[in-house]
Amino acid sequence: MTYRNHWKKNLFRYLLFSVFVVFIFTCILNILPLTPDSCNCHEKVSRFKKASENGVKQFKISQYKLAVLVPFRDRFEELLQFAPHMKQFLDKQNIEYHIFILHQVDRFRFNRASLINVGFIHVQNHYDYIAMHDIDLLPLNENLSYGFPNNGPFHVSSPDLHPRYHYPTFIGGILLVNRKHYQAVNGMSNKYWGWGLEDDEFYVRLKEANLKVYRPENILTGSQNTFKHIHDKNVRKRDTIKCFNQREITRKRDRQTGLSNVSYKIEQVINMTIIDVPLTILNIALNCDKTITPWCECTKTNENKTP
Numbered sequence: 001m002t003y004r005n006h007w008k009k010n011l012f013r014y015l016l017f018s019v020f021v022v023f024i025f026t027c028i029l030n031i032l033p034l035t036p037d038s039c040n041c042h043e044k045v046s047r048f049k050k051a052s053e054n055g056v057k058q059f060k061i062s063q064y065k066l067a068v069l070v071p072f073r074d075r076f077e078e079l080l081q082f083a084p085h086m087k088q089f090l091d092k093q094n095i096e097y098h099i100f101i102l103h104q105v106d107r108f109r110f111n112r113a114s115l116i117n118v119g120f121i122h123v124q125n126h127y128d129y130i131a132m133h134d135i136d137l138l139p140l141n142e143n144l145s146y147g148f149p150n151n152g153p154f155h156v157s158s159p160d161l162h163p164r165y166h167y168p169t170f171i172g173g174i175l176l177v178n179r180k181h182y183q184a185v186n187g188m189s190n191k192y193w194g195w196g197l198e199d200d201e202f203y204v205r206l207k208e209a210n211l212k213v214y215r216p217e218n219i220l221t222g223s224q225n226t227f228k229h230i231h232d233k234n235v236r237k238r239d240t241i242k243c244f245n246q247r248e249i250t251r252k253r254d255r256q257t258g259l260s261n262v263s264y265k266i267e268q269v270i271n272m273t274i275i276d277v278p279l280t281i282l283n284i285a286l287n288c289d290k291t292i293t294p295w296c297e298c299t300k301t302n303e304n305k306t307p
């Protein structure tokens with residue numbers, strides 16, 4: 001065999017091999033599912049079709065935008081569960097929403113209410129309503145509506161459905177409020193450092209403003225299976241310390257502070273995705289005026305243990 005013949009023969013083999021590879025590759029591409037993006041589009045289109053075909057209300061694409069406001073500190077593994085769960089849940093209802101993680105980065109005690117005030121100020125020009133949302137409470141029953149609360153706040157985690165709190169005036173956990181109503185009550189009090197009671201004070205604000213709180217209907221599940229409560233109370237100790245005159249002050253309606261004068265600085269805005277869920281993290285440094293709320297820091301010496 002001459003050198004030339006040898007080369008020709010190999011070239012032929014090489015060409016045959018290339019055609020084979022291209023063929024296999026094309027087959028694989030055809031079998032693969034669509035990219036996630038085009039999948040979503042497809043889903044949206046088909047849902048929209050359904051809506052126009054039989055006019056079913058829940059398929060209608062919402063004209064209102066929801067900001068899910070999640071007070072946060074130090075609970076990354078809960079966030080990893082929360083984000084994909086909420087995406088799946090809200091997409092089914094065709095809610096147009098975005099998740100904002102309100103991350104308290106100062107050294108003071110956790111202040112859930114002030115974080116929500118800051119989150120509200122950040123989103124109020126672009127969103128029509130907010131969900132004040134605990135990160136450890138995941139809705140399971142599809143009948144829990146996250147639609148626009150037109151007539152008054154909508155308490156998703158009502159006392160007969162919440163796994164833990166059953167008193168009639170409870171409005172914590174998950175509460176939907178539209179922009180107008182949140183502004184009307186001057187948001188939440190800024191005096192609640194540490195765990196608890198800020199939601200009870202907010203209830204009084206709503207009541208004084210004659211806003212009726214609405215609650216879910218058509219829920220056949222009960223307090224043990226309407227929500228998944230991912231809070232581990234042994235790992236996550238609640239900061240229930242009371243110091244100075246905190247106990248006395250935080251039992252009263254606060255007429256001084258609220259949305260209009262929450263004092264803070266947003267140190268960073270971070271857009272990111274968790275798995276496939278886009279969200280925004282606000283790094284928030286709250287300020288504390290110790291002449292008004294000295295209990296934003298409690299030390300052993302000023303702690304008040306008597307109930």
Ligand SMILES: *[C@@H]1O[C@H](CO)[C@@H](O)[C@H](O)[C@H]1NC(C)=O
Nearest residue numbers: 141142143217218219220221
């Ligand atoms: C949701 O509501 C519908 C209509 O009232 C009812 O038939 C269904 O059983 C409810 N589902 C659950 C899980 O509560």
Ligand SMILES: *[C@@H]1O[C@H](CO)[C@@H](O)[C@H](O)[C@H]1NC(C)=O
Nearest residue numbers: 190256257258261263289292
């Ligand atoms: C908020 O405003 C009230 C008066 O409306 C004032 O008494 C209070 O000190 C202010 N609080 C802060 C934290 O600025």
Ligand SMILES: *[C@@H]1O[C@H](CO)[C@@H](O)[C@H](O)[C@H]1NC(C)=O
Nearest residue numbers: 098268269270271272279280
């Ligand atoms: C984050 O995303 C929002 C909305 O998509 C956008 O308006 C904003 O500019 C982004 N911010 C940063 C820091 O990238």
